[in-house]
Amino acid sequence: MLGKIHLFFGILVVIIFLLTGQYMDKNFNHLQDMELMNRALFRAGHLYILLFGLINAALGAHLKLSKTKWINLVQKLGSLVIFSATILVIYGFFTELPTENIERPLTRFSLYLILFGVSVHGLISLVPNKYKTI
Numbered sequence: 294m295l296g297k298i299h300l301f302f303g304i305l306v307v308i309i310f311l312l313t314g315q316y317m318d319k320n321f322n323h324l325q326d327m328e329l330m331n332r333a334l335f336r337a338g339h340l341y342i343l344l345f346g347l348i349n350a351a352l353g354a355h356l357k358l359s360k361t362k363w364i365n366l367v368q369k370l371g372s373l374v375i376f377s378a379t380i381l382v383i384y385g386f387f388t389e390l391p392t393e394n395i396e397r398p399l400t401r402f403s404l405y406l407i408l409f410g411v412s413v414h415g416l417i418s419l420v421p422n423k424y425k426t427i
């Protein structure tokens with residue numbers, strides 16, 4: 294079940310990625326006249342959203358929750374962090390750009406969160422245990 298949620302959420306985020314392209318195209322003239330710092334930050338934000346969506350979809354395609362209670366809990370914690378990171382990177386794209394400042398604290402934090410969430414899932418997958426598919 295959690296895997297399916299990641300998969301469908303990931304597909305939704307990839308659709309949102311396409312919409313961020315439309316947003317840059319329609320609202321900011323395809324970034325054509327924008328100065329370079331903001332233009333580069335918009336590009337990076339557009340692609341972060343694609344990658345966060347793909348992380349969710351790929352994790353969802355393979356995730357098997359453990360029958361072992363504490364491992365199951367750690368997996369759910371990792372997923373919660375990944376969902377939060379993904380929502381935050383999308384929020385950051387729309388609220389932190391364009392900017393006068395090179396710093397984007399929400400977007401930066403979302404990247405720390407996704408690193409943490411993916412690491413939790415990766416590390417816990419190394420612990421031997423019985424799996425079930427839900």
Ligand code: HEM
Pocket residue numbers: 310311312313314315316317318323324325332336339340343
């Ligand atoms: C609705 C569809 C899309 C629209 C309207 C769109 C729009 C844009 C815009 C406005 C930029 C910034 C261009 C610039 O700074 O000159 C951009 C950059 C980019 N887009 Fe999209 N995009 C779309 C879908 C995609 C897809 C499907 C991909 C690939 C998987 C993609 C990959 C990229 C890449 C790699 C860049 C950065 C290009 C560079 O740095 O040279 N985009 N997109």
